Amino acid sequence: MTTVTVRTPAGWPTTEDEARAVQDELRARVRAGASGPPPGTGVVTGVDVAYDDERDLVAAAAVVLDAATLDVVAEATAVGGVAFPYVPGLLAFREIPAVRAALDALPCPPGLVVCDGYGLAHPRRFGLASHLGVLTGLATIGVAKNPFVFTYDDPGAPRGSASPLLAGTEEVGRALRTQDGVKPVFVSVGHRTDLDDACAQVLALTPRHRLPETTRRADGLCRRALQDAITRH
DNA sequence: GCGACAG
DNA sequence: ATCTTGTCGC
Numbered sequence: 001m002t003t004v005t006v007r008t009p010a011g012w013p014t015t016e017d018e019a020r021a022v023q024d025e026l027r028a029r030v031r032a033g034a035s036g037p038p039p040g041t042g043v044v045t046g047v048d049v050a051y052d053d054e055r056d057l058v059a060a061a062a063v064v065l066d067a068a069t070l071d072v073v074a075e076a077t078a079v080g081g082v083a084f085p086y087v088p089g090l091l092a093f094r095e096i097p098a099v100r101a102a103l104d105a106l107p108c109p110p111g112l113v114v115c116d117g118y119g120l121a122h123p124r125r126f127g128l129a130s131h132l133g134v135l136t137g138l139a140t141i142g143v144a145k146n147p148f149v150f151t152y153d154d155p156g157a158p159r160g161s162a163s164p165l166l167a168g169t170e171e172v173g174r175a176l177r178t179q180d181g182v183k184p185v186f187v188s189v190g191h192r193t194d195l196d197d198a199c200a201q202v203l204a205l206t207p208r209h210r211l212p213e214t215t216r217r218a219d220g221l222c223r224r225a226l227q228d229a230i231t232r233h
Numbered sequence: 234g235c236g237a238c239a240g
Numbered sequence: 241a242t243c244t245t246g247t248c249g250c
Contacts, residue, residue, distance in 0.1 A: 088238040
């Protein structure tokens with residue numbers, strides 16, 4: 001498994017105003033429409049990030065799974081300094097440098113990338129998943145554990161039930177029940193996909209847990225990478 | 234003006 | 241995200 005060091009890109013935004021301006025400019029580059037292989041086909045990659053703000057440390061992981069078997073095909077991690085503080089609506093500026101480094105360190109193409117957080121379901125319609133997709137050209141979707149600033153009606157109890165995630169009357173994503181009677185996850189389009197495909201992909205990744213197997217694997221790996229980095233120093 | 238707010 | 245023990249259940 002490969003581990004690399006994260007470098008914050010030159011020109012990376014420093015202020016909130018600057019970051020919002022970047023979102024407003026890049027937003028137009030999002031491409032809609034399903035583009036990749038059908039759910040359960042090819043490979044799918046989970047990415048996640050863990051932090052130790054006290055030590056100014058960030059660790060990201062990218063885990064590639066066989067979409068049919070959900071077996072791990074490849075993994076990579078990246079460790080470095082924190083690029084941006086957490087500000088609701090600006091999560092991408094905190095997570096993307098580390099996530100990109102981990103993706104770049106993979107020995108194979110990632111296929112569809114599943115992000116922790118939102119894509120088009122965002123105050124300016126340009127969340128983490130969309131931002132990562134535009135910068136890399138990869139197909140991405142966002143899967144969040146909380147509804148953020150949006151509203152929704154509770155979906156039916158059976159796994160597979162869904163209801164619109166709403167910004168006023170606009171459907172920006174979907175509340176999707178991935179396990180019978182368990183709190184839904186919140187799915188939105190990132191880049192080069194559509195909402196129906198994104199939800200179908202998520203259901204294929206959740207045969208037995210609320211969260212996609214991709215995010216579960218990536219979460220575990222980035223936490224281990226962070227602990228390793230702390231222990232080594 | 235005040236609070237809420239992905240991770 | 242992170243701080244944090246045990247506990248109930250498949």
